[in-house]
Each structure stands twice: as structure tokens, then as C-alpha cells.
Amino acid sequence: MRVIGLMSGTSYDAIDAAAADLTLDGDRLTLTPLGLITRGYDKRLRAELAAALPPATTTLADVCRLDTAIGRAFAAAAVEADRELCDGQAELVASHGQTVYHWVADGQVHGTLQIGQPAWIAEATGLPVVADFRPRDIAAGGQGAPLVSLVDRMWLRGRPGAPAALNLGGIANITAADGTAFDTGPANALIDAAVSEATGGRLAYDLDGELAARGTVHQGLLDRLLAEPYYALPAPKTTGKELFHLPYLRTALQGFEALSTEDVVATLTRLAARTAADAVRSVKASEVIVSGGGTRNPVLMAFLRAELGGGMPLRTSDELGLPAAAKEAYAFAVLGFLTLHGLPGTVPTSTGARHASVLGSITPGRRGTPWPETLPEKEAPARLVVNGHGSRAR
Structure with missing residues (x-):
């Protein structure tokens, strides 16, 4: 399955769109990197985002406008990644969105907010979109971060x-x-x-x-x-x-x-x-x-x-085999793939959650959502293998 992972981190300077071909075989998931494109937020949008982030105050109107603008920016990046990296053959988009608030008090995470409305991505690409990854882990008592820990464990397994x-x-x-x-x-x-x-x-x-x-x-x-x-x-x-x-x-x-x-x-x-x-x-x-x-x-x-x-x-x-600039975008491509297959994307010992959870919410594409005909066992793959060390960066 060809999956596009979209990521904008806490530096909120750009959107990374990494494309991967993912193949599941038993407890082994093989990732073939197809490349990365990075597109910066335009100056006005970045300034508006910066002005709304804590400790600044903002309004629901501002949040709504940012949710839409960032969703459109992510959608444009996904369209370009599908065209340039997947030859128009992508099947799924996994969007982390842009974190604007992570509610931590007394060592416990009570909520989180990532914006960048996935409906814009689904409409622009025609593809199903997995987004809003963090809240499910938080609802299960976890920190909602770092979510890449499962992918890291799969990827590093077997190293001495x-x-x-x-x-x-x-x-x-x-x-x-x-x-x-x-x-x-x-x-x-x-x-x-x-x-x-x-x-x-x-x-x-x-x-x-x-x-x-x-x-x-x-x-x-x-x-x-x-x-x-x-x-x-x-x-x-x-x-x-x-x-x-x-x-x-x-x-x-x-x-x-x-x-x-x-x-x-x-x-x-x-x-x-x-x-x-x-x-x-x-x-x-x-x-x-x-x-x-x-x-x-x-x-x-x-x-x-x-x-x-x-x-x-x-x-x-x-x-x-994973480009340093693209690793987290590839990680969310993997997490989106796991969600579509009904597989958990968390490690309770990593986030502090009571149990592992299937993450995110799915926005259907134009033809609905291509659920796998036969779901694998209800455990994440034990190992992630990166196939080849080359990828295109644009």
C-alpha cells in the first residue's frame, strides 16, 4: 500500500510529506521509501499560527481559520506528493496535523489539539485520511506522545x-x-x-x-x-x-x-x-x-x-535507511497504515496508557475507505524493515 505521511512539528516552519510503499507479511512490515517533499508555510500563515500559540490568547474564530488554512496547506502537500512521488497511485494519507496545544497538568496529559482539517486533504486527493492520532492514547490514560515510539521499537529491533x-x-x-x-x-x-x-x-x-x-x-x-x-x-x-x-x-x-x-x-x-x-x-x-x-x-x-x-x-x-529530515513523516505513514488495518499504534510502556490503542479518526475518500478484506492478528508487527537506502527529496 502506498501511503503519504504528513507532518509539521513543533517548529511549525514547514510541512513534510513522505511517501512510502508498505507491505505487511506476518509480523514484519517492510517500508520502501519513495521520497520526501518539504513545503514551508507561507509567511502570513506562519505568523498567524505563531500569534495564536500559547502563551498568547486567541479566539475560536482564529482557530477555525487556522484549521482551514492549515488543512488546505496539508492538502496541497499531499496532492504534490501523490503526483511527484507516487505517480498518482497513493492509496492513503496519514496526517499528523499541526499541534497547537497539549494540555499537561501535574504530570498528566488531559487533552491535545492538532489542527489541519483532514476533510480538505480527502477532498483534494480523493484518498482516505487518517488523522487526529493523539487523543485516543490520552483517553486511555497515556501522554499521547511520543507516538513514534512504536515505530522506533519495530525499526530498531534486532540491532545489537x-x-x-x-x-x-x-x-x-x-x-x-x-x-x-x-x-x-x-x-x-x-x-x-x-x-x-x-x-x-x-x-x-x-x-x-x-x-x-x-x-x-x-x-x-x-x-x-x-x-x-x-x-x-x-x-x-x-x-x-x-x-x-x-x-x-x-x-x-x-x-x-x-x-x-x-x-x-x-x-x-x-x-x-x-x-x-x-x-x-x-x-x-x-x-x-x-x-x-x-x-x-x-x-x-x-x-x-x-x-x-x-x-x-x-x-x-x-x-x-530513513532520511533524518523525513523520519517522523514516515513514522506517521506507518501509524496510518496500522490504523487502517485495525492494528494498535501505541506502546503502553512508552506513553503510560492503560493499554495499546488503534489510533486516529478516518475521513473517507471519494470511494469510501478500502478496508482490508482480512484483518491480521490484533497486534502491531514486531519488526519494521526499511527496504533500500535511497529516496527522492524535493
């Missing part, structure tokens, strides 16, 4: 030792071989906030780590940031920009106003590396497979290597 998958997005998350999974804290979120603030919005992120490379880590600021209580919470746990946002950074910088932008960015980059490395050590990983936008920041990767020490193998997911 105790491998861990680390994703460096706006927020970083880790999945360990034993099923432990959690958000480690901010990877790019605070870096992006600092860069955007310092440049008046001219720059959205630290391209190639250039600012961090010119700066010096300030130990006092780093110590203040590391005192954040979230880091000491036990797994499973989840966080987001509801906590790690620009006002949070402004508060942390009080008393450090004399620091240069470069020093602030260098310190935030070290924070991301330190908290990620602490998480790796906590799960007793024997190797780390890294993905996400943070892999394109050479300073962050160098800091991470230094924090982990020379004895810890550190490689990107590209080396195992």
Missing part, C-alpha cells in the same frame, strides 16, 4: 545491544530498546525563539549553527536552564511549546541581558545537547540513532557527541 532513537525537533524525544520513551526537553524550540527574537523575525533558526559556533556557553545561564523541574520528572512524560516558549526564555535571561546573541544561542544549543545526553544515559543506551532537524546543526551534533563521550556510537537515521 540497547539502541535508542533520538529525534531532535523543536522538542526532542527518545525511544529506548525496552520501550521507555519520553520527551527530553527542547532541542530547537528555545534556539529558534532566541534567534527570531534577536533578529526581529528576519531569521527563524540558527542556520548551520553559525551563531552558536561564534558564541561561548555561559555556565550561569546553563545552570539556571538546567534547573527546570521538567527534566527531573520520571518517564513517561511529555512537554512542548506550552512550556518552552519565548516568554519562558525571556524569564530565564533576566540578569543575563549583557550576553551576546551568539552566547545565548551557544548556551541553548548546549542545553539541548546536555538534556538529550542525560536522557540517553538514563535509558542505558548502547548506541544512539538521531533524526530530526537538529541533525542539520553541526554545533548541536558536536555538543551531543561531546556530552555522550567517545565511547557512545552516534549515527543519523540516514545510515539505517
